[in-house]
Amino acid sequence: MPTRCKDCPLHCKPLFQPQTDAETTFMQQFKRGELQVQAGTTLLLEGAASPQLYTVLKGLGLRYKTLEEGQRQVLNFAFPGDLLGLQSALMGEMSHSAVASTDMVLCVFDRGGLWDLFREQPGRGYDLTYLAAQEEHFLGDALATIGQRDALERMSWAILKLWRRAEALEMTEGDSVALPWRQQDLADALGLSLVHTNKTLARLKREGVITWQEGRLRMVNRARLAELAMAEDGEIITRPLF
Amino acid sequence: MPTRCKDCPLHCKPLFQPQTDAETTFMQQFKRGELQVQAGTTLLLEGAASPQLYTVLKGLGLRYKTLEEGQRQVLNFAFPGDLLGLQSALMGEMSHSAVASTDMVLCVFDRGGLWDLFREQPGRGYDLTYLAAQEEHFLGDALATIGQRDALERMSWAILKLWRRAEALEMTEGDSVALPWRQQDLADALGLSLVHTNKTLARLKREGVITWQEGRLRMVNRARLAELAMAEDGEIITRPLF
DNA sequence: CGTCTTATTGACATATTTCAACAAAGGTGG
DNA sequence: CCACCTTTGTTGAAATATGTCAATAAGACG
Numbered sequence: 001m002p003t004r005c006k007d008c009p010l011h012c013k014p015l016f017q018p019q020t021d022a023e024t025t026f027m028q029q030f031k032r033g034e035l036q037v038q039a040g041t042t043l044l045l046e047g048a049a050s051p052q053l054y055t056v057l058k059g060l061g062l063r064y065k066t067l068e069e070g071q072r073q074v075l076n077f078a079f080p081g082d083l084l085g086l087q088s089a090l091m092g093e094m095s096h097s098a099v100a101s102t103d104m105v106l107c108v109f110d111r112g113g114l115w116d117l118f119r120e121q122p123g124r125g126y127d128l129t130y131l132a133a134q135e136e137h138f139l140g141d142a143l144a145t146i147g148q149r150d151a152l153e154r155m156s157w158a159i160l161k162l163w164r165r166a167e168a169l170e171m172t173e174g175d176s177v178a179l180p181w182r183q184q185d186l187a188d189a190l191g192l193s194l195v196h197t198n199k200t201l202a203r204l205k206r207e208g209v210i211t212w213q214e215g216r217l218r219m220v221n222r223a224r225l226a227e228l229a230m231a232e233d234g235e236i237i238t239r240p241l242f
Numbered sequence: 243m244p245t246r247c248k249d250c251p252l253h254c255k256p257l258f259q260p261q262t263d264a265e266t267t268f269m270q271q272f273k274r275g276e277l278q279v280q281a282g283t284t285l286l287l288e289g290a291a292s293p294q295l296y297t298v299l300k301g302l303g304l305r306y307k308t309l310e311e312g313q314r315q316v317l318n319f320a321f322p323g324d325l326l327g328l329q330s331a332l333m334g335e336m337s338h339s340a341v342a343s344t345d346m347v348l349c350v351f352d353r354g355g356l357w358d359l360f361r362e363q364p365g366r367g368y369d370l371t372y373l374a375a376q377e378e379h380f381l382g383d384a385l386a387t388i389g390q391r392d393a394l395e396r397m398s399w400a401i402l403k404l405w406r407r408a409e410a411l412e413m414t415e416g417d418s419v420a421l422p423w424r425q426q427d428l429a430d431a432l433g434l435s436l437v438h439t440n441k442t443l444a445r446l447k448r449e450g451v452i453t454w455q456e457g458r459l460r461m462v463n464r465a466r467l468a469e470l471a472m473a474e475d476g477e478i479i480t481r482p483l484f
Numbered sequence: 485c486g487t488c489t490t491a492t493t494g495a496c497a498t499a500t501t502t503c504a505a506c507a508a509a510g511g512t513g514g
Numbered sequence: 515c516c517a518c519c520t521t522t523g524t525t526g527a528a529a530t531a532t533g534t535c536a537a538t539a540a541g542a543c544g
Contacts, residue, residue, distance in 0.1 A: 065386045068472045073386035087379060090372050095379040118368045122360040125367045129360075130332050132374035137329060137337040139381035144307045144315035147388050147433030150531070182490065191389030193533050198492060230310045392499075424522070435501050440524065 002034040003057065003107075008241075010057070010081050015168035016241040026121050027242075030113055035106040039180070043084060043106070044098040050088040053111050055242055056080045059104030060180055064188065065096045074189035076138060077101075077181065079165050083131055083242050089114050101180040127240035134239055141231075146191045149230075151200045154190045156228035159210060163219060168236045176218040244276040245299065245349075250483075252299070252323050257410035258483040268363050269484075272355055277348040281422070285326060285348070286340040292330040295353050297484055298322045301346030302422055306430065307338045316431035318380060319343075319423065321407050325373055325484050331356050343422040369482035376481060383473075388433045391472075393442045396432045398470035401452060405461060410478045418460040 003009070005028040010016060019027075035054065037043065044050050046065060061078035075096055078084060088094045089111035118125040145157045166177045187197035204210050209225050211218040219225070226233040245251070247270040252258060261269075277296065279285065286292050288307060303320035317338055320326065330336045331353040360367040387399045408419045429439035446452050451467050453460040461467070468475040 065382060067386060067390055071390040073382075073389045075382050075385060087375050090368075090375050091379070096382055115364075115368070118360075118364040118371075122357075122364060122367060125364060125371065126332075126357070126360045129328075129367065129371040129374055132371055132378055133329050133332050136374055136378045136381060137333070139378060139385060140307060140315075140317050140338055143317060143381060143385050143388065144309060146385065147315045147430075148309055148313040184490085188389075194491095195493090195534075196532055199532095202492080426522085436523095437502080437525090438500055441500095444524080 002031075004028060005031060008057075010169075010241055013081070013169050014236060015165075015238060016081060017238045019241060020123075023121065023124060026117075026124065030109055030117065032108045032110050035108050037100050037104050037106070039100050039102050039104075041100045041104075042097065043100060043104075044088065044094050044096075046094050046097045048088070049093045050085045051111055052085060053089045053109040053114070054084040054106040055109070056082045056084065057105040057107050059100060059102045061098055061100045061102075061104060062181070062185060062189075063096050063098045072188045073191070074185055076135075076142070077162060077165075077189075079171075080169055081241055083128075085111070086128070086132060101185075124242070127242060130240060131242060151190070151192055151196055152203065153228055153230065154192070155186070155197070155200045155204060156209070156225050157231055158186065158190060159204075159217065160225055160229040160231055160233065163217065163222075163225075164233070164236065175220070176216050178215055179212075179217050180215060244273075246270060247273060250299075252411075252483055255323070255411050256478060257407075257480060258323060259480045261483060262365075265363065265366060268359075268366065272351055272359065274350045274352050277350050279342050279346050279348070281342050281344050281346075283342045283346075284339060285342060285346075286330065286336050286338075288336055288339045290330070291335045292327045293353055294327060295331045295351040295356070296326040296348040297351070298324045298326065299347040299349050301342060301344045303340055303342045303344075303346060304423070304427060304431075305338050305340045314430045315433070316427055318377075318384070319404060319407075319431075321413075322411055323481075323483055325370075327353070328370070328374060343427075366484070369484060372482060373484060393432070393434055393438055394445065395470055395472065396434070397428070397439070397442045397446065398451070398467050399473055400428065400432060401446075401459065402467055402471040402473055402475065405459065405464075405467075406475070406478065417462070418458050420457055421454075421459050422457060 005024045011019065034057065043054065043061065056078055058080060063075045063078060063084075065073045065075060067073070078098065084098050084106070085094065145154055149157070162179060163172070163177065166172050166179070171177055183197050183201065184194055187194045190197065192200070201212060205212070209221045209228070211220060222233070247266050253261065276299065285296065285303065298320055300322060305317045305320060307315045307317060309315070320340065326340050326348070327336065387396055391399070404421060405414070405419065408414050408421070413419055425439050425443065426436055429436045432439065434442070443454060447454070451463045451470070453462060464475070
């Protein structure tokens, strides 16, 4: 039996803004069901018109674009609470693909109901715009990092982003967190070769900043990581949960 | 005297979707006035809470982020019809800056009215989300290009994007268009050094693909450029004009 | 026991950056 | 009108970060 929106396990996480009862009720009737998928499943395909809009309920994934010559650019990593498929819902087709990196559970919404949502729940429409703008913000940061910084700085930035995200979702256990991604995923996210990614990661370990073994990232010297990442490491900015 | 929305010179351009009379009327009363600025003027500043939302009416600009060590990443180039300041309106502060590259005229909207807009004109709210999602789409493409491709391909991609944009706004004259940006702007957009940008541009000229002198870009071999850019060069995708 | 995936490491190749110098154009003040 | 300065573009040579190639190791799995 699917999770009811009022029992959603994500609301209580520090990452999300509170929701009114009216909103939760509306989301409940807007929700079509739940989708359970295995690790490795393609959730969305670039160019395809996905009929559905998803919110990640459990598990981790990633979004990527594939270029003509087979290269892959990872755009970002998908965590619980992330919305997938908004572009398709709005523009008719996806500009990127998405894949499950672990087993996942997704809330399914019908894209056809989007128009009603804007009409009947302007606050929810506003929130959708907010989420799109926040994604734009993130991609701008990523672009600046990849366009302007060297491998060690890029890697530190990405790891700090992952860590802070996991922390805001209470997925961390002490100074470590389980993450399913391979070095190849990191390499494709950072615009680096696999070999250079490995060597850069090795350097971060050697210098006592982090460790990352058997799918578990461990924060050894967070201050140093933040310094290398040149990113703020202060309060989490909350966002609406859709 | 400011341009009235129903006389807006942009509606007739092929880039934009038609607007209903009701929408135009609403935008007219939502519009606060017009801002005229000289080339070089900073329109928005990263981190600042701009009280206003702008639409470019005339002229060209660019959006950028500045990193700690003074490096600059150009996120994109602003053309007529582009919305500036949405992030600040939604999230309280800008994640990037914007500057006028030529003299510009901007329509000014009050960010405080945004909430009313979502309530009273759900279609306009939907359009705002669409625009934010489209910007996200663009940044994803840019990230993939900069992360995965070499200098010649990046440059070709950027030039084709600029050309197609100008074309959709009927700014081109035959096979050429006037563009105000310097090689340094291109370099900062593509994540390349100024020197390498210059040499890459020289190569495109030498091979008879384009010329770019005295602020005027000329398309010499568009098919070849599109091939290098590995980007679609078909129909323009229209978007709402805000 | 093979086969696959992932991680690791060294040697070498190369794209891009950095440094440095110069040229052309425009503005400004004497 | 001329000297001077700033901005922008151009070019060559040297330095370096990153990519590519190749080989090995370790674990998972049938």
